[in-house]
Structure formats: structure tokens, C-alpha cells
Amino acid sequence: MTRRALQPADRSADAPSGVLLWRRIADDLEQSIARGTFEPGSRLPGEIEIAERFGVNRHTVRRALAALAQRGIVRAERGSGTYIERARIPYPIRSRTRFSEIVGGAGHAVGGRLMSHALEEASPDLARRLKLRPGTPLLRLERLRHADRVPLSVASTWLEAARFPGGHRVYATSNSITRMLAHFGIRNYSRKTSRITAAIAEAADAASLRIALGRPLLVVDSVDVDADGVPLLATHTRFPADRLELVVEP
Amino acid sequence: MTRRALQPADRSADAPSGVLLWRRIADDLEQSIARGTFEPGSRLPGEIEIAERFGVNRHTVRRALAALAQRGIVRAERGSGTYIERARIPYPIRSRTRFSEIVGGAGHAVGGRLMSHALEEASPDLARRLKLRPGTPLLRLERLRHADRVPLSVASTWLEAARFPGGHRVYATSNSITRMLAHFGIRNYSRKTSRITAAIAEAADAASLRIALGRPLLVVDSVDVDADGVPLLATHTRFPADRLELVVEP
DNA sequence: CCATATTTGTGCGTATGTATG
DNA sequence: TCATACATACGCACAAATATG
Numbered sequence: 366m367t368r369r370a371l372q373p374a375d376r377s378a379d380a381p382s383g384v385l386l387w388r389r390i391a392d393d394l395e396q397s398i399a400r401g402t403f404e405p406g407s408r409l410p411g412e413i414e415i416a417e418r419f420g421v422n423r424h425t426v427r428r429a430l431a432a433l434a435q436r437g438i439v440r441a442e443r444g445s446g447t448y449i450e451r452a453r454i455p456y457p458i459r460s461r462t463r464f465s466e467i468v469g470g471a472g473h474a475v476g477g478r479l480m481s482h483a484l485e486e487a488s489p490d491l492a493r494r495l496k497l498r499p500g501t502p503l504l505r506l507e508r509l510r511h512a513d514r515v516p517l518s519v520a521s522t523w524l525e526a527a528r529f530p531g532g533h534r535v536y537a538t539s540n541s542i543t544r545m546l547a548h549f550g551i552r553n554y555s556r557k558t559s560r561i562t563a564a565i566a567e568a569a570d571a572a573s574l575r576i577a578l579g580r581p582l583l584v585v586d587s588v589d590v591d592a593d594g595v596p597l598l599a600t601h602t603r604f605p606a607d608r609l610e611l612v613v614e615p
Numbered sequence: 616m617t618r619r620a621l622q623p624a625d626r627s628a629d630a631p632s633g634v635l636l637w638r639r640i641a642d643d644l645e646q647s648i649a650r651g652t653f654e655p656g657s658r659l660p661g662e663i664e665i666a667e668r669f670g671v672n673r674h675t676v677r678r679a680l681a682a683l684a685q686r687g688i689v690r691a692e693r694g695s696g697t698y699i700e701r702a703r704i705p706y707p708i709r710s711r712t713r714f715s716e717i718v719g720g721a722g723h724a725v726g727g728r729l730m731s732h733a734l735e736e737a738s739p740d741l742a743r744r745l746k747l748r749p750g751t752p753l754l755r756l757e758r759l760r761h762a763d764r765v766p767l768s769v770a771s772t773w774l775e776a777a778r779f780p781g782g783h784r785v786y787a788t789s790n791s792i793t794r795m796l797a798h799f800g801i802r803n804y805s806r807k808t809s810r811i812t813a814a815i816a817e818a819a820d821a822a823s824l825r826i827a828l829g830r831p832l833l834v835v836d837s838v839d840v841d842a843d844g845v846p847l848l849a850t851h852t853r854f855p856a857d858r859l860e861l862v863v864e865p
Numbered sequence: 866c867c868a869t870a871t872t873t874g875t876g877c878g879t880a881t882g883t884a885t886g
Numbered sequence: 887t888c889a890t891a892c893a894t895a896c897g898c899a900c901a902a903a904t905a906t907g
Contacts (some may be wrong), residue, residue, distance in 0.1 A: 396739050436851075461745050565829075637894085691873065
């Protein structure tokens with residue numbers, strides 16, 4: 366499937382430069398977007414209008430837009446138009462991973478909220494991650510975090526109930542895991558492992574994150590440990606994939 | 616929304632332990648799966664049969680199964696049954712990231728194939744990542760990699776055409792980026808950054824990876840550099856999210 | 866190719882217990 | 887105590903996809 370040039374096709378403005386027509390249009394649109402010609406989140410001109418502007422067939426424009434859509438630069442909405450995706454917020458995964466520092470440091474107004482909490486018994490999987498016995502009472506925190514009023518993640522966090530009595534109340538007032546741990550005398554903690562996968566948003570998460578059903582999610586399972594390497598909390602975080610990207614710099 | 620116990624409901628086998636019914640069933644099923652009672656990839660008993668076995672309503676079983684499905688432990692197929700997901704292959708993201716070492720080292724028979732190649736001009740985005748000027752001729756390799764005959768990733772890799780003349784032929788015979796670079800005298804290279812996001816599989820990738828349309832993909836954009844930190848290649852990799860998980864250990 | 870049984874997906878109604886005021 | 891709202895769990899029915907002979 367070695368791709369080659371388009372030979373004739375003198376229809377349009379420029380001369381045939383040996384590059385696929387739709388690619389040139391895609392690059393052109395990409396540059397326009399990168400230069401800020403269009404506002405992030407705004408609607409692109411209709412496909413027909415773009416086609417006329419470039420002097421090409423609408424199918425060629427569609428191919429260019431499809432390429433940009435696949436790279437996450439634009440998003441087509443049937444019956445509505447094609448929209449420029451907002452830039453994804455970079456979210457570094459490091460040993461020291463603090464939501465407020467990372468996202469807030471990037472100039473966003475961060476916030477959090479405790480959606481609910483519950484007392485649960487440790488499932489086999491959770492027990493293994495927290496190095497506890499299955500059935501150990503755990504406090505579960507269902508947290509929602511946002512930046513600039515836009516939901517950025519829903520996270521389920523489990524901690525040993527006996528070690529953090531009333532932890533949900535401490536979290537509810539401070540809205541910060543770091544401050545909650547500090548309240549229990551833990552001044553330092555770090556990320557041990559992060560396992561990253563992806564999923565499709567179902568009803569509950571879609572509603573919390575205010576995204577459409579079926580949109581892609583980044584799913585991160587992580588364990589945080591104290592200075593001695595003892596597991597403190599296990600977290601299952603769901604990020605809307607079109608709002609942020611995880612950045613790993615080894 | 617603090618959840619509490621169910622008091623009466625003496626219908627079923629066990630005593631009401633103060634834990635949601637569907638949670639106990641989910642944990643029970645999870646344990647059975649973890650203990651190896653069921654073969655990975657095999658079919659679970661039907662919902663009605665499970666419901667009868669636990670003495671609960673089918674909806675309750677469905678809720679338990681939905682919880683397991685969301686965590687990627689099982690997968691429901693309408694008209695067919697509910698199946699136990701195969702374990703995801705862990706794929707560590709480190710400075711030294713070599714597919715064959717990582718996946719092969721885990722005891723899988725790895726393989727790769729050059730699906731297609733092309734000569735392209737650097738788009739604005741690629742130029743920035745490779746520190747080249749937009750329009751610089753690039754060699755594009757469309758690669759498919761698999762483990763145990765199952766597709767594990769499709770990757771688009773771009774390298775400067777002038778620096779790696781005939782690189783596609785070298786790759787086609789060696790089926791390895793490491794060996795291709797060695798052929799051009801580069802004995803050492805490392806991963807600089809990885810940006811991770813997620814997407815929904817469209818037709819082309821779904822066909823290559825042999826997954827259903829609409830399944831979740833992990834998308835990794837990475838840049839590899841030589842010993843002096845000069846960018847060598849930019850890669851856009853799509854992984855089927857239910858076949859592997861990215862592991863970050865800081 | 867067709868008919869039929871099986872299985873998951875979906876909807877609605879009901880009973881019961883919890884939370885709130 | 888009562889009224890209301892909500893969530894869990896149950897029961898029944900049917901749609902849609904799949905498996906089977």
C-alpha cells in the first residue's frame with residue numbers, strides 16, 4: 366500500500382506538489398488551528414465551504430478532516446459540524462504526582478469534590494494492592510476533580526478504615542488527598558505504580574464527567590505508599606481522554 | 616449518598632452481612648476467576664444460572680457482572696454469553712523501551728510486519744517533534760506487531776528520509792526498529808517522552824488489530840532520541856486496550 | 866437458507882428499606 | 887410521626903444478537 370503522488374488534478378489553487386491532496390489540506394487546516402485562526406472549541410466552516418475554498422471535492426475535505434479527527438485535533442458531530450478540540454491538559458505521571466500542583470501549576474483553576482463515600486470490605490484485588498487481608502474494612506472515597514469548572518477525573522480511592530478514622534470528613538473539608546494524609550501525620554507519600562488502560566464511558570462516569578456515553582476514557586490504577594514503602598491508598602481514576610493526556614518522561 | 620446495609624432479605628444462602636448483595640456476588644465471582652476456577656477466555660455460566668446458584672434475581676447478577684466488566688475482568692457478548700477476559704500483557708514505559716525485549720521477555724512469541732511505507736513531507740506537528748523544518752521529507756513506516764499471533768499494536772513511525780535512506784527495506788527484512796537503527800550505525804537510543812491518550816477504534820485500525828469497531832485504544836505518541844538527545848523517530852502507536860496495559864513505575 | 870432455542874440487553878412495574886425534612 | 891424521595895432488589899416481558907441443527 367505504498368502511497369504515491371497525485372499526478373494530474375490541476376483543479377485547485379496550487380500546483381500539484383507530489384503530496385496527496387487531502388494531506389495538504391489537512392496540514393493547512395492543522396497550521397491554521399495551530400496559529401490560532403480558529404478558537405479552540407469553535408466550529409469549523411462546513412465541509413462544502415472548505416471544499417470550495419480549496420477548490421476540491423467535498424470527499425477530499427472529508428478525508429483531511431478524518432485524518433485530523435483521528436489525531437484528536439478536531440471532532441466531527443453529525444448534523445452539527447466539525448469542532449476544534451480543546452488542547453489536552455498534560456498530566457505528568459511521576460513519583461510525586463499531585464493533582465493540584467500539576468494542573469494548578471499549569472494555570473488552571475482546580476477544584477475537587479467528594480461525591481460520596483462508603484465503608485466496604487476489601488475485595489481480593491484491593492487487598493493485594495494494599496497488602497491487607499481480604500475483608501479488611503476500607504473507606505472508599507468517590508472523588509470528582511475539575512479544572513476551570515470542567516470535570517477532569519473521577520477517582521475511587523480506598524484506604525484502610527482503621528488507619529484513617531473519619532477520613533471522609535477530613536477529605537470533604539480539605540478536598541485534597543495530600544492535606545487529608547497530612548491530617549493523619551503523613552507528610553510524605555509517593556506513587557508506586559501506575560497501570561494505564563482505556564475504556565468506554567458508561568452512564569455513571571459519563572454523567573459525572575459530563576461527556577457523552579461511549580467516549581474514550583483513560584483508566585489509571587495506582588498505589589501510593591508512605592516513606593517506608595507501606596501502601597496507603599489504592600486509586601482507580603477515570604480521565605476523559607479528550608480533555609487530558611498522560612505524559613511520561615523517563 | 617452514604618450506603619448502608621440491607622437488613623432483612625433472608626432469601627438467599629448467606630446471611631445479610633451489611634454489604635450490598637451485588638457486591639458480594641461480584642467479589643465471589645472475582646475470587647472464583649482469580650483462583651482459576653474458570654479458564655481465561657472461557658465462558659461463564661449464563662446469568663440465569665448464576666442467579667439461581669446465588670438465589671438472587673437476574674438483575675442483581677447483571678449488576679455484579681457489569682461491575683466486573685467495567686474493571687475489565689469479564690466481557691459480555693449479547694446472544695452468546697459472558698467471557699473471562701484474558702490477562703492484559705504489561706507493557707512498561709521506560710527510558711529503554713524495546714517491544715521485543717518487553718513482550719518477548721514475558722514469554723510471548725513476538726512478531727512484526729511492515730504493512731506499508733510512504734514518503735511524506737513533515738507536517739507542522741511532526742516537524743516540531745523531530746526538530747526538523749516543516750516539509751522535510753520523512754519516511755513513514757506503518758508497522759504491525761503481535762504476540763502469540765495476536766495483534767498487539769499498530770504504529771506509524773516517521774524518520775528523516777535523508778538520514779535513513781532505504782530504511783523501509785532494512786526494516787522489512789529485520790522487522791525491528793532496534794536492528795534498523797543499528798544498520799545505520801545507531802547502537803543506542805532511548806525514549807524521550809511518551810504522551811498517552813485514548814481513542815475509539817475506527818475501521819482501519821480495527822481491521823489491522825482484529826478487534827471490533829468502537830473498542831477502546833490506548834494511543835501513545837513518543838519520540839526516540841540518540842545518545843546526544845537528537846530526535847531519531849516519532850511514533851504514533853495504537854494498542855487495543857483490552858490486550859495490554861501500560862505500566863509506569865517511577 | 867431457515868426455523869428455533871439460547872443468551873444478553875432493555876424497559877417497566879412493584880416491594881422494601883434508607884435518608885431527609 | 888408522617889410524607890417524600892431515592893436506591894436496592896425482585897419479577898415479568900420483550901428485543902436483539904448469536905448458536906444450532
